[in-house]
Amino acid sequence: MSIVREVTAELLGSCAGLFGRIESRRLAADAVAGMQADLSRKNCWSIAKNAGHADPWRLQHFFNDGAWNEDAVRDRAAQAAWDQIACAPERVLVFDETGDLKKGEHTVGVQRQYTGTAGRIENATVTVFAAWATPERRFLIDYELYLPESWTSDPERMAEAGVPDSIGFATKLVQAEQILARRVAAGEVPTALAGDAVYGRSEPLRRTAETTGIAYVLEVGKDHQAQVDPAIEAERVDYLAEEIPTRNWSTRSAGAGSRGQRWYAWGYLTLDSSGAEGERGLLVRWNRRKDEYAYYLTYLPERATGGLARLIRVAGLRWPIETTFQDAKGCFGLDEHQMRKWTSVRRWITLALFAACATAIAHRSAATLGSRLTLTGLARLYGEITRAVHPDEFHNHWSEWICDHNEQARRSHYQRRGDHQPS
Numbered sequence: 335m336s337i338v339r340e341v342t343a344e345l346l347g348s349c350a351g352l353f354g355r356i357e358s359r360r361l362a363a364d365a366v367a368g369m370q371a372d373l374s375r376k377n378c379w380s381i382a383k384n385a386g387h388a389d390p391w392r393l394q395h396f397f398n399d400g401a402w403n404e405d406a407v408r409d410r411a412a413q414a415a416w417d418q419i420a421c422a423p424e425r426v427l428v429f430d431e432t433g434d435l436k437k438g439e440h441t442v443g444v445q446r447q448y449t450g451t452a453g454r455i456e457n458a459t460v461t462v463f464a465a466w467a468t469p470e471r472r473f474l475i476d477y478e479l480y481l482p483e484s485w486t487s488d489p490e491r492m493a494e495a496g497v498p499d500s501i502g503f504a505t506k507l508v509q510a511e512q513i514l515a516r517r518v519a520a521g522e523v524p525t526a527l528a529g530d531a532v533y534g535r536s537e538p539l540r541r542t543a544e545t546t547g548i549a550y551v552l553e554v555g556k557d558h559q560a561q562v563d564p565a566i567e568a569e570r571v572d573y574l575a576e577e578i579p580t581r582n583w584s585t586r587s588a589g590a591g592s593r594g595q596r597w598y599a600w601g602y603l604t605l606d607s608s609g610a611e612g613e614r615g616l617l618v619r620w621n622r623r624k625d626e627y628a629y630y631l632t633y634l635p636e637r638a639t640g641g642l643a644r645l646i647r648v649a650g651l652r653w654p655i656e657t658t659f660q661d662a663k664g665c666f667g668l669d670e671h672q673m674r675k676w677t678s679v680r681r682w683i684t685l686a687l688f689a690a691c692a693t694a695i696a697h698r699s700a701a702t703l704g705s706r707l708t709l710t711g712l713a714r715l716y717g718e719i720t721r722a723v724h725p726d727e728f729h730n731h732w733s734e735w736i737c738d739h740n741e742q743a744r745r746s747h748y749q750r751r752g753d754h755q756p757s
Contacts, residue, residue, distance in 0.1 A: 372717030376667030588650030
């Protein structure tokens, strides 16, 4: 398990210059260690207690007002992940969003909205993420907080949450484009893009990929319109799928899943590729057992044999981002913060991704040495054996401190309401 500690320390060391003071560097190390530890719940209180602090104030100040650049730290972790996959023949950048259920109305970006986390409309915040996926590795590396129009149209609410004046409303599609532009500018150019139907309908995202020479396999809804020929009117993709000749269908695996190979029937139809260097197409996935169809707009920079096999591989590499969400939330506390402000929420996300990235790098190194643990198994085992153990007096101090804090919060609550405290 020392390999996780070594990789984390090395990655933190590479970020030393991004923190203004030695105290900030130490608090960053405490925060990352707490996110990697096996704590029942991860927030400033539990992490401060795990680190041996007498109270959570220093850690809360670190997230809220500390002098450090969370964007630079995020990019340093993303660079470390890129170094792990830069030589991979297929480097797929996958887009997806996830929601964090929240109570109240003060957490930045919160409103009643649909989130896949709950599978329904709930009070939640939503963040757009990007992950690297290869057949062997996966890293959650970049993000953009989604601010609904109910927030961006309310300057007073934005100011109270500490959102910079330069931040306005941006759709999830625009945020995905921003992430792609950031990664390309950093020299981390994917070989392909993948995403669900939210991102497949973004024509600017597809055109950016085409002009940059990046392949894509982006899901779209069945009612999405596409053209086979510029002289023919666009049709719904589910209608076009019916025109795919039988010879253009084949049964192939989209890669290994938790229950073995994922076999589907795949159909392919070439679409209008005018104005593009490569070939645009429509890829259809048919789940025979459930009789369900999925539709993908595709692009290959070069027309070559074996193109269909590559498109299917890229389509199969979209699902690992769901696993990265599970790991980041289940092992590193991505969704457990109690932050409300723009800066503190983004800093928490940054360090959660940092902790996950360091553990993922260590997991790959451990695998080359013969370890058979999954990434989740390694994270949980490391968290168990590194959880700080303090004397009883320390725990008694924290129990008393929490009681005092709760009593003070109770008095302040009634004072703000102008009510008398109940006897």
